[in-house]
Amino acid sequence: MDTYHSLISQTFDFPTDEFRVEDNELRFHDIDLMALVEKHGTPLRLTYLPKISSQIQRAKEWFRVGIEQTGYQGKYSYAYCTKASHFSFVVEEALKNGVHIETSSWFDTNIIRAMHAKGKVRKDTYIICNGFKTEEYKYEITRLINDGFVNCMPILDSPNEVDYYHDNVREKCNVGMRLASDEEPRFQFYTSRLGIRYADAIPLYQQKIKDDPRFELTMLHYFINTGIKDTSYYWSELSRFVHKYCELRKVCPTLTTIDIGGGLPIQTSIQKEYDYPYMIAEVLRTIKRICEEENVPEPDIFTEFGIFTVGESGATIYSILDEKLQNDKELWYMIDGSFITNLPDTWALNQRFIMLALNGWNRSYKKIQLGGLTCDSQDYYNAEKHIYQVFLPERKPATDTEPLYVGFFHTGAYQESLSGYGGVKHCLIPAPKMVILDRAEDGTLTDRVFAEEQTADSMMRILGYQQ
Numbered sequence: 001m002d003t004y005h006s007l008i009s010q011t012f013d014f015p016t017d018e019f020r021v022e023d024n025e026l027r028f029h030d031i032d033l034m035a036l037v038e039k040h041g042t043p044l045r046l047t048y049l050p051k052i053s054s055q056i057q058r059a060k061e062w063f064r065v066g067i068e069q070t071g072y073q074g075k076y077s078y079a080y081c082t083k084a085s086h087f088s089f090v091v092e093e094a095l096k097n098g099v100h101i102e103t104s105s106w107f108d109t110n111i112i113r114a115m116h117a118k119g120k121v122r123k124d125t126y127i128i129c130n131g132f133k134t135e136e137y138k139y140e141i142t143r144l145i146n147d148g149f150v151n152c153m154p155i156l157d158s159p160n161e162v163d164y165y166h167d168n169v170r171e172k173c174n175v176g177m178r179l180a181s182d183e184e185p186r187f188q189f190y191t192s193r194l195g196i197r198y199a200d201a202i203p204l205y206q207q208k209i210k211d212d213p214r215f216e217l218t219m220l221h222y223f224i225n226t227g228i229k230d231t232s233y234y235w236s237e238l239s240r241f242v243h244k245y246c247e248l249r250k251v252c253p254t255l256t257t258i259d260i261g262g263g264l265p266i267q268t269s270i271q272k273e274y275d276y277p278y279m280i281a282e283v284l285r286t287i288k289r290i291c292e293e294e295n296v297p298e299p300d301i302f303t304e305f306g307i308f309t310v311g312e313s314g315a316t317i318y319s320i321l322d323e324k325l326q327n328d329k330e331l332w333y334m335i336d337g338s339f340i341t342n343l344p345d346t347w348a349l350n351q352r353f354i355m356l357a358l359n360g361w362n363r364s365y366k367k368i369q370l371g372g373l374t375c376d377s378q379d380y381y382n383a384e385k386h387i388y389q390v391f392l393p394e395r396k397p398a399t400d401t402e403p404l405y406v407g408f409f410h411t412g413a414y415q416e417s418l419s420g421y422g423g424v425k426h427c428l429i430p431a432p433k434m435v436i437l438d439r440a441e442d443g444t445l446t447d448r449v450f451a452e453e454q455t456a457d458s459m460m461r462i463l464g465y466q467q
Contacts, residue, residue: 314412
């Protein structure tokens with residue numbers, strides 16, 4: 001019999017560092033997922049904290065090795081951009097690894113202050129304030145600077161933004177400048193709406209920064225929506241950015257650092273997709289080569305890794321409630337949740353995650369489509385990235401009480417932010433229970449419930465039916 005286990009083993013290099021099968025049940029980082037399901041039920045959202053730290057340490061090591069191999073002269077620093085996941089347990093785990101923080105809105109400044117009150121963020125931690133600045137955001141950035149957060153650095157997104165700091169900042173501070181990258185050809189517009197135009201960078205420095213003794217331009221920020229990828233588009237934009245850095249560095253001696261946003265991609269397949277050490281070394285080689293050509297010192301490098309930091313720590317688990325054959329060939333497995341509300345990237349961006357059955361690995365498999373609980377025709381998942389179809393084990397007969405479970409892995413970034421944690425979801429599908437997994441010093445797995453499954457009462461209060 002062709003089993004689900006044989007299908008996965010023949011299609012991918014399986015087992016992997018993350019996934020293996022024991023007694024026909026899936027293990028993720030050696031976690032007994034079926035035991036968690038039996039304890040907490042489904043739908044269930046998991047965060048495995050050790051993966052956050054291991055991702056940070058992997059990236060730091062890749063840059064260390066890359067700098068050593070290429071002879072790069074600048075230093076490297078890692079920053080976590082909170083927009084990937086604002087949850088306290090994520091930010092605290094990242095901060096254990098000596099990282100800096102990148103913010104996107106004025107609400108983030110409350111996180112900075114809360115982490116500082118806990119002793120997790122120091123006043124010399126770099127706080128890289130990105131994004132378009134509302135009045136509230138500029139006000140909170142200024143408060144941080146004036147309160148002694150000496151490395152709180154506004155990254156100028158608009159030529160007029162610096163005027164506010166001129167009027168309100170009392171302390172000496174560093175500022176950065178984001179350059180507006182050209183988007184991929186498939187975009188409906190040519191240049192990013194965010195950042196300073198390339199042609200305006202030097203005039204902005206000369207007219208509004210250079211002669212004010214309170215401000216030093218020390219950082220130039222580069223952001224590519226696709227993240228770091230081995231494509232001609234990425235290398236072309238990076239080269240263009242580094243040339244502009246060199247041009248600006250020649251008139252601004254305080255400019256010593258570049259910030260590379262749009263970080264490393266995460267694995268969306270069991271099969272390894274990215275040669276991370278190569279891509280990082282190539283970034284370093286590109287910067288080093290252009291700086292040598294321009295006779296400019298190589299800059300220190302910050303990176304802002306959000307998805308890479310937290311994405312692979314997450315998993316979302318569903319039960320298969322029923323199966324429905326809607327015509328001669330389209331068989332649906334119905335899950336006890338929704339893709340639109342729980343994993344919105346699958347719906348909005350056609351994002352593929354790693355999808356594997358939790359149990360039934362010794363059963364034969366079927367080609368199926370997964371359907372969510374909302375009334376929306378777009379609430380489905382029917383194609384894996386590498387095999388272009390979805391296969392799962394056959395469900396047992398109705399007389400058997402053991403349901404089939406399916407897990408989506410590497411779902412730790414953005415999904416709760418985009419779907420609206422704790423809010424009202426499409427068709428009032430409740431948010432799943434959230435469980436945080438960690439390991440004690442002796443390796444013992446611990447689990448704690450961060451949030452129970454959303455209740456009807458909580459939604460009725462939000463909607464105004466209850467006080």
